[in-house]
Amino acid sequence: MQDLLWLLLPVAAASGWWWARHSTGTFTPRRRPDHSDYFKGLNYLLDDKPDQALEVFVRVAEMERDTVEAHLTLGNLFRRRGEVDRAIHIHYNLTQRQNLAPAQRQRAILELAEDYMKAGLFDRAEALYHNIIRQSEQTEHTASALHRLMQLYEQEKDWEQAIKHCDLLEQMTGQVRKIASAHYCCELAEIALGKGDKENAIKCLQESLKRDSNCARANLLLGRIAIEQSDYAAAIQALHAVAQQKPDFLS
Structure with a gap:
């Protein structure tokens, strides 16, 4: 329970940014927000009711599609709680957005791959990791994808592929x-x-x-x-x- 409370703090922070952004009138929302939801979520956190707080912050995130970090964090929370279907739904929807920065898209794809790993859908996870690796610009997410592929092939006892991706990871990161x-x-x-x-x-x-x-x-x-x-x-x-x-x- 305490772990969930700590994990919800980034969501609360992102929701607070969203609320402040709308309160100052710097952005015209597609739908009029209910600022009481943000405070309701905070009250649930203070009252040690993380499950109720989570549901409130889900509503807040759904009202503002630009809060990418909040969506990523919510998806991760659902995955850690074993609600993999909800995590997949959130992260998949993020990957379909057209306005994401390249780093945000890679992060969303990486998190979706983690959801598939958790669900035992290894083929789908493998395809997404390769999707990240094939992109021309190498980032920290590329290294993460290589590392997870190495672990996946180790788990599947595909030793030749494990060696190949271990070597690629070493070449990229310089870590022996x-x-x-x-x-x-x-x-x-x-x-x-x-x-x-x-x-x-x-x-x-x-x-x-x-x-x-x-x-x-x-x-x-x-x-x-x-x-x-x-x-x-x-x-x-x-x-x-x-x-x-x-x-x-x-x-």
Whole structure:
């Protein structure tokens, strides 16, 4: 309950801006606003009644379509409360507006993708993330979309796509992600081993160590393969590396 109260504060602030804007007569509204709604919402917040306050601020946001931030925040609130259909409705309507700034549109698309993720509609979320990435201007939202795609492919165990988007994210942000990509390579090696393809598994593990020379998991798997192939010198070398990197792996 307290979390919802804190989350409603940005909505209250945006609604206050909307009320002040109309009160000063700087804008001609399409529909005459009822200023009492804003104060009613604040009173609900003060009375520790966030559910009632949320409904009031929804009405206020619907009366003024220009309050983009309020709509984004309301959609996020509904998603956090598990009301994904309402979140999708709000964020989808935002993406259809013609007067949004590019950054606002990207943010709305990103939030809609998060709604779809929450609803388990991964294909739709994936398409929206790619929509953001394809746009020529790279922003913080582009990096967020890449990161979420990487997580999505990890969740779906699509390791090749996870590696690809991990590399793209590293190129864009400059943040080293060698540990994650090295483990993705190990996952591919595990799949190859499950199919009896030791040659491909070794290639994947070598790629893993190329990305992260301290990847104990890769060395452990290489040691296992070497033992199965009776290459005990290679096995000792690999397991010695594991002992240096992660001693608990051998305990």
